[in-house]
Amino acid sequence: MNTKTTTTVPVITIDGPTASGKGTITRLLAQRLGWHILDSGALYRLVALAAHKHSIPLDDADSLQPLAAHLDVEFAIDEDSGEIVTLLEGEDVTQDLRSETCGNDASRVAQIAMVREALLARQRAFCETPGLVADGRDMGTVVFPDAVLKIFLTASVEERACRRYNQLKDKGLGVTMRGLLDEIAERDARDRGRAASPLVAAEDAVQLDTSELTIDEVVDRLWSLCQVRLN
Numbered sequence: 695m696n697t698k699t700t701t702t703v704p705v706i707t708i709d710g711p712t713a714s715g716k717g718t719i720t721r722l723l724a725q726r727l728g729w730h731i732l733d734s735g736a737l738y739r740l741v742a743l744a745a746h747k748h749s750i751p752l753d754d755a756d757s758l759q760p761l762a763a764h765l766d767v768e769f770a771i772d773e774d775s776g777e778i779v780t781l782l783e784g785e786d787v788t789q790d791l792r793s794e795t796c797g798n799d800a801s802r803v804a805q806i807a808m809v810r811e812a813l814l815a816r817q818r819a820f821c822e823t824p825g826l827v828a829d830g831r832d833m834g835t836v837v838f839p840d841a842v843l844k845i846f847l848t849a850s851v852e853e854r855a856c857r858r859y860n861q862l863k864d865k866g867l868g869v870t871m872r873g874l875l876d877e878i879a880e881r882d883a884r885d886r887g888r889a890a891s892p893l894v895a896a897e898d899a900v901q902l903d904t905s906e907l908t909i910d911e912v913v914d915r916l917w918s919l920c921q922v923r924l925n
């Protein structure tokens with residue numbers, strides 16, 4: 695696999711396990727910097743949704759590879775809400791994309807090396823001036839090994855389940871803490887244990903345990919690191 699990037703655009707990678715706060719932290723840090731965002735998990739989720747749409751089993755590597763390589767996706771802004779809308783083959787999948795089922799299915803297709811390889815160029819294409827904050831599992835290890843700053847966020851499984859529980863409850867979705875704890879532990883094991891680009895901190899990543907920190911505290915710490923690395 696080609697692991698070298700050729701761009702000179704600065705990239706900050708934010709990797710970590712499910713519900714470690716990567717999405718929120720990435721968005722807030724990118725806002726402060728005025729940089730672009732890559733939500734790489736969304737691409738794996740989209741492959742999983744496309745697989746369902748075309749009745750392809752989630753372990754059928756030969757069929758999933760071309761699906762991932764030619765994913766027909768568009769990100770648009772809803773004029774009323776100002777929110778980002780995701781269209782897969784022209785169909786609005788914004789809600790489906792965020793479901794727990796979709797996250798688990800994404801973790802399954804993400805085990806397949808051919809799928810990961812097929813998504814590589816698409817992920818790197820997000821790299822545009824003035825810079826990119828990339829959120830995922832292998833951003834610092836595989837997709838952007840030359841990133842100027844690599845962060846690896848962690849938090850206890852209990853804390854992550856609790857955060858996810860509150861998020862889903864706010865959205866009016868019925869879940870139990872026990873169920874979430876089991877799901878997160880299972881997803882962690884799959885993401886860390888797979889052979890292809892497993893979830894692991896890059897050797898040169900700054901690791902931050904966010905269990906006892908607020909979102910603002912995490913962003914402030916990362917901002918301080920940016921001041922050092924980007925100047």
Ligand code: DC
Binds near residue numbers: 712798801829832833
């Ligand atoms: O970050 P997320 O929950 O949207 O990611 C969904 C799944 O996709 C995650 O469990 C593993 C996979 N994934 C991956 O393997 N590599 C990435 N860079 C991002 C996500």
